[in-house]
Amino acid sequence: MKRLVVLTGAGMSAESGLKTFREMGGLWEEYDVYEVASPTAWERDRELVLRFYNERRKLLLDSAPNRGHLILAELEDSFDVRIITQNVDDLHERAGSSRVLHLHGELRKSRSTVDPHLIYPIEGWELKEGDLCEKGSQLRPHVVWFGEPVPAIGEAAEMVQTADLFLVIGTSMNVYPAAGLISYVPGHAPIFIIDPNVVPVPDSSRITIIRKKAGEGLEEFMNITLNDA
Numbered sequence: 001m002k003r004l005v006v007l008t009g010a011g012m013s014a015e016s017g018l019k020t021f022r023e024m025g026g027l028w029e030e031y032d033v034y035e036v037a038s039p040t041a042w043e044r045d046r047e048l049v050l051r052f053y054n055e056r057r058k059l060l061l062d063s064a065p066n067r068g069h070l071i072l073a074e075l076e077d078s079f080d081v082r083i084i085t086q087n088v089d090d091l092h093e094r095a096g097s098s099r100v101l102h103l104h105g106e107l108r109k110s111r112s113t114v115d116p117h118l119i120y121p122i123e124g125w126e127l128k129e130g131d132l133c134e135k136g137s138q139l140r141p142h143v144v145w146f147g148e149p150v151p152a153i154g155e156a157a158e159m160v161q162t163a164d165l166f167l168v169i170g171t172s173m174n175v176y177p178a179a180g181l182i183s184y185v186p187g188h189a190p191i192f193i194i195d196p197n198v199v200p201v202p203d204s205s206r207i208t209i210i211r212k213k214a215g216e217g218l219e220e221f222m223n224i225t226l227n228d229a
């Protein structure tokens, strides 16, 4: 089966009711990113950071995969699908996708503040002050904050280099190193971009823009690619 590598962003989960970051009414309009999603924020006000992620986790537990997530899972019947997501939600996995690489962490997990390899599932939605790792350190959300390295980027770039088709869904291509992954797509592989808005991508004849939302856009992608296959 052909290898389909997919890069997803917050727009992938918009139809599940989860806010994106940079659009009108997005999370970064409501919160100052450096007050809730940076190491300095954690030093300055842990309670605020924990509250921010607890609220997002509560919303996530109340949401469900949308049509787009389900189509990507279904596409595993026709392609060797590998998903690289910037999203910290678990909606790809809940939809049934079997190979998902999280670049920016996972909201339903916590990790030690003294040993980043100590990662734990969070029961329910709340991570509290005083929740400690086995080494006695305060647990933090297992997400990549601004200014922190992205440990999985090497694995992701290697994955993109194996693509027969590359598909980008619902990301503003503003945040690096994730937005740079498109430059690792091999020359023979067609590229598809699904987004209802204009996103900055290299001008290339092998890029097909589907200016639609994830669900509808993936319907079109499926029609195009499965008829070609």
Ligand code: APR
Binding pocket: 008, 009, 010, 011, 012, 014, 015, 020, 021, 022, 023, 026, 086, 087, 104, 169, 170, 171, 172, 173, 174, 175, 194, 195, 196, 197, 198, 199, 212, 213, 214, 215
């Ligand atoms: N379907 C598809 N795309 C959509 C939809 C939808 N229903 N609704 C919005 N979009 C698109 C927007 O047009 C925009 O291009 O999703 C994109 C969302 O962009 P951002 O809010 O910038 O989110 P993202 O690109 O995922 O952000 C990258 O930045 O804030 C950090 O760590 C965070 O992982 C995140 C990273």
